[in-house]
Amino acid sequence: MNRRTTNWAGNIGFGAERVHRPASVAQLQAVVARAERARALGSGHSFNTVADTPGDLVSLADLPRTMELDTASQTVQVGAGVRYAELAQWLQERGRALHNLGSLPHISVAGSVATATHGSGDANGNLATAVDALELVTAEGDLVALSRAECGAEFDGMVVALGALGVVTAMTLRTRPDFDVSQRVYEGLELDAAAEHFDAIAGAAYSVSLFTRWREPVIDQVWVKHRVGDPAPEGTGSGFFGARPARAARHPVPEMAAEHCTEQLGVAGPWSERLPHFRPGSPPSSDGDELQAEYLLPRRNAVAALRALEPLRADLARVLQINEIRTIAADELWLSPSYRQDTVGFHFTLVPDTAAVLPVLARVEERLAPLGSVPHWGKLFTAEPGALRGRYSRMADFAGLARRYDPRGKFANDFLAAHVFGAD
Structure with missing residues (x-):
């Protein structure tokens, strides 16, 4: 039952019929497989309905807070429930760093990446530019591994994905020496x-x-x-x-x-x-x-x-x-x-x-x-439905990618329909 779950600021009350807090990836898979409609919720630091759904809202907060450093590739695999504050401290203790951080370290890695959240610096890409691979639960409840090495240029459509491809359970980020x-x-x-x-x-x-x-x-x-x-x-x-x-x-x-x-x-x-x-x-x-x-x-x-x-x-x-x-x-x-x-x-x-x-x-x-x-995909704005589609040259490509991974629209919602997918 949903007891009026809200976002971080409290200005959005999610309309989901049910809210789940799975404690494992297996539990998450089972929830997604059963659901007619589903969306993932990270730290709730969004100010619009990008994470809303009329079906099953899945909080990632209780998933294992896994962090694994690959010393050969110097990448770190991070569980979706991890927040940047935890990851940054963990990496610092091991002499590694990310290229940048947002102004708030309280936000989740997966949610920040999905909405192209950023830090600052002329030479610094947004937080999602560090992602080399991800794992997600698809509409059928399958756990799928995706990587830049295997997917090629199409991987660039899978990272800032607004939750439209599935529920991300882990991400692999490039690191650098600490500074x-x-x-x-x-x-x-x-x-x-x-x-x-x-x-x-x-x-x-x-x-x-x-x-x-x-x-x-x-x-x-x-x-x-x-x-x-x-x-x-x-x-x-x-x-x-x-x-x-x-x-x-x-x-x-x-x-x-x-x-x-x-x-x-x-x-x-x-x-x-x-x-x-x-x-x-x-x-x-x-x-x-x-x-x-x-x-x-x-x-x-x-x-x-x-x-x-x-x-x-x-x-x-x-x-x-x-x-x-x-x-x-x-x-x-x-x-x-x-x-x-x-x-x-x-x-x-x-x-x-x-x-x-x-x-x-x-x-x-x-x-x-x-x-x-x-x-910003996760903030307040007043643009009319359809107004943003002409401002992203790869929007149609992304819509096609989403239809391929989620053909029945389990992870779609009104926000995506208005600003990404449209009537077509």
Whole structure:
């Protein structure tokens, strides 16, 4: 029975008739095989109905938290229930690292990959770009292994798959040697300076995030994550393109305690403790008391997007907790917003008032759409059904792949019907 299961923020109540928490892959297979309709739920960190189903909702939280390092290939196989905080610490203890992490380490690996969730950095692809293989339970309850080596280029359609091919039980990720990162925060970057020097700012370090509340024509904070051993960012310690170094640790949302954030002030530490913005044991972001939206567009249009949003400052300031701006490297994943193009993401953490937020998002989308924007698959957006299909050149290929793996639509739902598959 479903006792009104909700997502992380509580703005979505899932409509599933039944909710399951299998403790093993065998139990998961049995649940999927019996179900008429099914969807998987990771950490619930989605803000729309991408994970919903009218049938059986399957939480992966109780699956074994397996992590196995292959020392020959230097890849790690990760169970679907594992969260990035667990994986990062485990890899760090073994001298290995992932290429990047999201701002929240609380999110699950499988769910993040499925929706093309990302970190930051001009040279860093989204989190899904680390995936070399996966295992999933198909509509008949079979456990299938898929890999880039065996599937070739088609594997690029299987990674960011929105749960449409089956329920992922494990993923194999490429790792690299561990590395240290120092983090500094700079304050008061004038919007004009951000626009004039955007390329230099975004490319100044391994990972750079710009935060603004849009109350003034100012980027309130710039978080600069410098990989130890790389050339030092411009102005380290004294200023950053006119922004001044913060004298104490900061939280992106100024009203919240900085103790929840990863260490700053230039103190070097492991990648696992610096690439996220928030500590694993602390409340994530606004502790769930928020809504989130994000729009990704070609990197070349970053400055045009800043200028397009500037007239909405007053509207945004009324509903915004913080807007984070990050860059992401191009990839080959069919449903990734970064498919064959470097991108910039405008991520909005918003007040928990859907009625107030949605009209503002509609205006944001109206201004960013001419610049080639698409919404993050797991966040709030207002695009009409069918509007996104023309913005992904491989959408029809992906729909064909989904029909092949799930011909009867067991893993389909209203979200996929509206934004991916369509009437055809």
